[in-house]
Amino acid sequence: MPYKHYEEYNLEITDEIKSQYQNIITNIGEDVSRDGLQKTPERASKAMQFLTQGYELDAAEILKSAMFKESYNEMVIVKNIELYSLCEHHLLPFFGKAHIAYIPNGHIVGLSKIPRIVDVFARRLQVQERLTKQILDCINDTLKPQGVAVVIEASHMCMMMRGVQKQNSVTTTSGFRGQFEKIETRNEFLKLISEDLS
Ligand SMILES: Nc1nc2c(ncn2[C@@H]2O[C@H](COP(=O)(O)OP(=O)(O)OP(=O)(O)O)[C@@H](O)[C@H]2O)c(=O)[nH]1
Numbered sequence: 066m067p068y069k070h071y072e073e074y075n076l077e078i079t080d081e082i083k084s085q086y087q088n089i090i091t092n093i094g095e096d097v098s099r100d101g102l103q104k105t106p107e108r109a110s111k112a113m114q115f116l117t118q119g120y121e122l123d124a125a126e127i128l129k130s131a132m133f134k135e136s137y138n139e140m141v142i143v144k145n146i147e148l149y150s151l152c153e154h155h156l157l158p159f160f161g162k163a164h165i166a167y168i169p170n171g172h173i174v175g176l177s178k179i180p181r182i183v184d185v186f187a188r189r190l191q192v193q194e195r196l197t198k199q200i201l202d203c204i205n206d207t208l209k210p211q212g213v214a215v216v217i218e219a220s221h222m223c224m225m226m227r228g229v230q231k232q233n234s235v236t237t238t239s240g241f242r243g244q245f246e247k248i249e250t251r252n253e254f255l256k257l258i259s260e261d262l263s
């Protein structure tokens with residue numbers, strides 16, 4: 066739990082994706098049998114499965130595995146959580162940071178579980194908006210805190226390397242539930258993370 070070891074991939078699926086990558090490499094005009102490319106289809110197959118392993122993981126279960134009864138009622142913020150995801154439109158990476166806060170309601174959660182659930186949802190084919198909402202809903206529904214806030218700022222390779230080719234644009238998405246719907250609480254959170262917002 067929760068990350069599969071590199072060698073533990075399902076052989077049938079690995080072979081299937083491998084042969085599909087062989088086709089892609091051939092179709093872009095490369096020689097898949099040349100030295101440097103011989104093992105590439107298999108490596109790429111495993112890399113793609115690694116980057117999409119979130120489908121096999123249950124974020125709510127991960128949170129539930131480390132919830133502790135505690136009467137702390139102040140804001141808990143985990144900020145600058147690096148994230149890497151794949152845009153579902155082009156299968157190109159988008160990457161950046163997540164800033165997540167919650168106000169406990171009788172239970173706190175093991176801190177490492179917050180970045181872990183970010184990875185569970187990021188390691189799928191995504192759009193930034195849905196990624197933001199899935200993290201928000203998972204914490205809200207599982208931990209049932211007094212409030213939860215998620216801000217994600219990310220750069221999309223599909224906008225940088227191709228398409229509009231804008232290297233410096235950063236997309237920010239956010240979601241707020243419970244106490245964070247109140248402007249003062251939301252502002253306190255935004256102020257606390259703002260020194261790291263670019
Ligand atoms: N809302 C949203 N859009 C995204 C995300 N990732 C990529 N996109 C956009 O998805 C859109 C797909 O639009 P299309 O016009 O079908 O694709 P395209 O012809 O490749 O578009 P261009 O990128 O403008 O060249 C593009 O505007 C991308 O910028 C995301 O996380 N959220």
Ligand SMILES: [Zn+2]
Pocket residue numbers: 152153154155156157221223224
């Ligand atoms: Zn894209």
